[in-house]
Amino acid sequence: GDSVTQMEGPVTLSEEAFLTINCTYTATGYPSLFWYVQYPGEGLQLLLKATKADDKGSNKGFEATYRKETTSFHLEKGSVQVSDSAVYFCALTPYGNNRLAFGKGNQVVVIP
Amino acid sequence: DVKVTQSSRYLVKRTGEKVFLECVQDMDHENMFWYRQDPGLGLRLIYFSYDVKMKEKGDIPEGYSVSREKKERFSLILESASTNQTSMYLCASSPRDRAYEQYFGPGTRLTVT
Numbered sequence: 001g002d003s004v005t006q007m008e009g010p011v012t013l014s015e016e017a018f019l020t021i022n023c024t025y026t027a028t029g030y031p032s033l034f035w036y037v038q039y040p041g042e043g044l045q046l047l048l049k050a051t052k053a054d055d056k057g058s059n060k061g062f063e064a065t066y067r068k069e070t071t072s073f074h075l076e077k078g079s080v081q082v083s084d085s086a087v088y089f090c091a092l093t094p095y096g097n098n099r100l101a102f103g104k105g106n107q108v109v110v111i112p
Numbered sequence: 113d114v115k116v117t118q119s120s121r122y123l124v125k126r127t128g129e130k131v132f133l134e135c136v137q138d139m140d141h142e143n144m145f146w147y148r149q150d151p152g153l154g155l156r157l158i159y160f161s162y163d164v165k166m167k168e169k170g171d172i173p174e175g176y177s178v179s180r181e182k183k184e185r186f187s188l189i190l191e192s193a194s195t196n197q198t199s200m201y202l203c204a205s206s207p208r209d210r211a212y213e214q215y216f217g218p219g220t221r222l223t224v225t
Contacts, residue, residue, distance in 0.1 A: 032212055034212055036214075041218065042218055043116065043202060043204070043215075043216030043217050043218050043219060044155075044202070044204075044214070044216040045215075045216065046212075046213055046214070049212065089154065089155065091212075093211065093212045097211075098143065098162065098211035099157060099160065099170075099211065100157075100211070100212055100214060102154050102155040103154055104152060104153060104154035105154050105155075
């Protein structure tokens with residue numbers, strides 16, 4: 001079935017560093033792609049989305065571009081803050097489906 | 113402020129007990145979802161509902177059941193709790209036509225001893 005794969009392991013970086021979290025997907029059709037974020041002690045919330053190839057989703061300084069040729073949707077932020085410390089989940093909805101399939105998530109820790 | 117609330121943040125139950133986890137949303141959403149979240153496994157869908165009294169199995173429904181008698185409330189039931197059901201349980205809701213736009217509750221951390 002359709003799925004997403006996120007890079008292994010937590011990410012630790014210093015404040016103002018550049019953040020990249022890799023996400024690749026496997027899908028038979030044309031899925032929509034999403035990034036969700038979970039701050040400590042809270043539920044997940046939608047961060048950004050892209051519904052077709054070459055779309056760029058952006059929010060709160062984060063960006064991700066839907067790359068059909070590489071089946072990727074990598075999350076980037078140019079200058080992270082301590083408040084960006086959270087778990088980030090890549091997700092997709094298969095075309096014509098009403099469910100989300102989540103990746104395993106990446107813990108991001110930003111140190112001052 | 114829109115909200116999804118879950119009945120407990122932390123719950124400790126004994127093996128074999130019947131456990132009810134309640135979820136309420138105030139956004140008039142048609143879709144509601146129950147997930148469990150485990151380290152290294154991410155979120156896995158247990159059940160979802162797209163309307164009152166309707167339910168569909170997710171990826172890991174074994175050992176669980178659900179109830180949706182009112183639009184705003186979606187309950188997850190563990191008929192006979194087991195230690196392998198120790199987990200974080202997350203409820204979510206979404207509008208009918210935007211199932212991807214899910215709003216999550218803060219979660220219930222269930223420990224079964």
